[in-house]
Amino acid sequence: MLELQNVSFSVTDQDGKKKEIIKDLSLKIDDKKFVVITGPNGSGKSTLAKLIAGIEKVTSGKIIYNGQDITDMTIDERARLGISFAFQQPVRFKGIKVKDLLKLAAGEQYMKGACDYLGEVGLCARDYLNRDVDGSLSGGELKRIEIATIIARNTPFSIFDEPEAGIDLWSFKNLIKVFEKMHKEQENSIMIISHQERILNIADEIIVIAGGKMKARGKKDEILPELLEGTKCRFYQED
Amino acid sequence: MDEIQKTLLEEVAGLHEIPAGAYNIRANGALSSRNTTEHIDIVTKEDKPGIDIIIKPGTKKESVHIPVLISQTGLEDLVYNDFYIGEDCDVLIVAGCGIHNGGNRTSKHDGIHTFHIGKNAKVKYVEKHYGSGEGTGENIMNPQTIVYMEEGSYMEMETTQIKGIDSPDRVTKAKLADDARIVITEKIMTHGKQYAKTEFEVDMDGKNSSTNVISRSVAKDQSSQLFVSKINGNNKCAGHTECDAIIMDDAHISAVPEITANHLDAELIHEAAIGKIAGEQLIKLMTLGLTEKEAEEQIVNGFLK
Numbered sequence A: 001m002l003e004l005q006n007v008s009f010s011v012t013d014q015d016g017k018k019k020e021i022i023k024d025l026s027l028k029i030d031d032k033k034f035v036v037i038t039g040p041n042g043s044g045k046s047t048l049a050k051l052i053a054g055i056e057k058v059t060s061g062k063i064i065y066n067g068q069d070i071t072d073m074t075i076d077e078r079a080r081l082g083i084s085f086a087f088q089q090p091v092r093f094k095g096i097k098v099k100d101l102l103k104l105a106a107g108e109q110y111m112k113g114a115c116d117y118l119g120e121v122g123l124c125a126r127d128y129l130n131r132d133v134d135g136s137l138s139g140g141e142l143k144r145i146e147i148a149t150i151i152a153r154n155t156p157f158s159i160f161d162e163p164e165a166g167i168d169l170w171s172f173k174n175l176i177k178v179f180e181k182m183h184k185e186q187e188n189s190i191m192i193i194s195h196q197e198r199i200l201n202i203a204d205e206i207i208v209i210a211g212g213k214m215k216a217r218g219k220k221d222e223i224l225p226e227l228l229e230g231t232k233c234r235f236y237q238e239d
Numbered sequence B: 001m002d003e004i005q006k007t008l009l010e011e012v013a014g015l016h017e018i019p020a021g022a023y024n025i026r027a028n029g030a031l032s033s034r035n036t037t038e039h040i041d042i043v044t045k046e047d048k049p050g051i052d053i054i055i056k057p058g059t060k061k062e063s064v065h066i067p068v069l070i071s072q073t074g075l076e077d078l079v080y081n082d083f084y085i086g087e088d089c090d091v092l093i094v095a096g097c098g099i100h101n102g103g104n105r106t107s108k109h110d111g112i113h114t115f116h117i118g119k120n121a122k123v124k125y126v127e128k129h130y131g132s133g134e135g136t137g138e139n140i141m142n143p144q145t146i147v148y149m150e151e152g153s154y155m156e157m158e159t160t161q162i163k164g165i166d167s168p169d170r171v172t173k174a175k176l177a178d179d180a181r182i183v184i185t186e187k188i189m190t191h192g193k194q195y196a197k198t199e200f201e202v203d204m205d206g207k208n209s210s211t212n213v214i215s216r217s218v219a220k221d222q223s224s225q226l227f228v229s230k231i232n233g234n235n236k237c238a239g240h241t242e243c244d245a246i247i248m249d250d251a252h253i254s255a256v257p258e259i260t261a262n263h264l265d266a267e268l269i270h271e272a273a274i275g276k277i278a279g280e281q282l283i284k285l286m287t288l289g290l291t292e293k294e295a296e297e298q299i300v301n302g303f304l305k
């Protein structure tokens, strides 16, 4: 179980002004839950994911994972405890191949699954294992490889930050199937940040973040209709 | 050959034992063993230390290995190796220097390699440098490579200097005739207080000659590096040089481009980038469970691969 207790995060902007991006946010996600987070651009969703993964450190508040306080843990300590994070904008390297990344993600038993991980995101292993994870990959290919590494890690808690971004229509259908499968198997907790109705649709629960706060949380039947109503959505209103 | 020399041989030439084809193994300043073939002759020079390697025109898919091994502390070795590569050859030449210094005196190897590459010949030249040893003596090597390329010839040169060697002064020069092309790739990693200077100078004298000089390097600790790349376009030609370097700790790196066009149709490009390991690359690998140190190693190894 993952729990955020009164988490705030602020930065100092260029003019030296303090800017609060996450505001006193508390949230519990039980084991084996499939949760989708949505909300307007710039509302703090990616920041929240980075706080959980340890890429950003909370200004105040606590993060508890399986009963353990991980607030002060480094990125890699959290990763080894079983938290995975697929970036919204995946990183490019020089001289690191797709298979190297999968091996680092899955550990030594990776070769068994290499084809499956890539296949799930619609890439042919034969064509991609030896490709460099650099500027020669298209944005969508890179994004799919990023998702494959998180599938390969197969950890108890995974965050996907806008997995649909840049993915073509055909692969998107596949991706939905992959998430549906993960959902059905219910082995691990999945947290997806998304703006896509089709992803919101497979969630156990939807969380709406706006202005750095949790504006709503509930079963998809409770939240989705209002979200889809359009511009007047009360969840998106600043207070 | 003793065990230390065998290890050195493996490091610099990738050889577990005596290679196939022509070879000349120099150990501690003297000839250790040699093999010539029907097409490739190796002759000891009479006037100065070194050898002539003569490859008959039309020789294809053959290789020459000329490793130099030094395991005696304080040995200073200077050799002149001249390669004569006939027309239409297609050959692989592997040179390398391995120094194991168990003592406190400076071991030094200076090799001056001169290539005469015949018309339409293709040469792949691989040079590897490796130093080891628990001694306090320095391992110094200053290789010089001079290449004369006739019409339509092609050379691919790869140099690697990864560990344990100080190379304060490495010079590579090439002169290209019509349609000749040379591609040079160097990989360097320095650490401790090492200093490495590499200087490339390519004269594109011939029409439609071309070159690409690529340097990838990593400087750690307090080491420093200087990369100088001079490209002269004296005819209709195309030249490209790039330096891509990762700086770590308290290291210093300079890249000095010097591209000169002496002809209206000379097209020359220089690119240089020096920077620390991208933070986001470290972060990504750490989210896969690697410690910061492990992530750094992965990134550096990949970069130099």
Ligand SMILES: Nc1ncnc2c1ncn2[C@@H]1O[C@H](COP(=O)(O)OP(=O)(O)OP(=O)(O)O)[C@@H](O)[C@H]1O
Pocket: A011, A013, A021, A039, A040, A041, A042, A043, A044, A045, A046, A047, A048, A088
């Ligand atoms: N290090 C930072 N310094 C300054 N501002 C930041 C920093 N990190 C995030 N922000 C700001 O915080 C806000 C939230 O950013 P975040 O990336 O979390 O949004 P998001 O909800 O993921 O948006 P999107 O849907 O566009 O991906 C934005 O206004 C962003 O500009």
Ligand SMILES: [Mg+2]
Pocket: A045, A046, A047, A088, A161
């Ligand atoms: Mg975002």
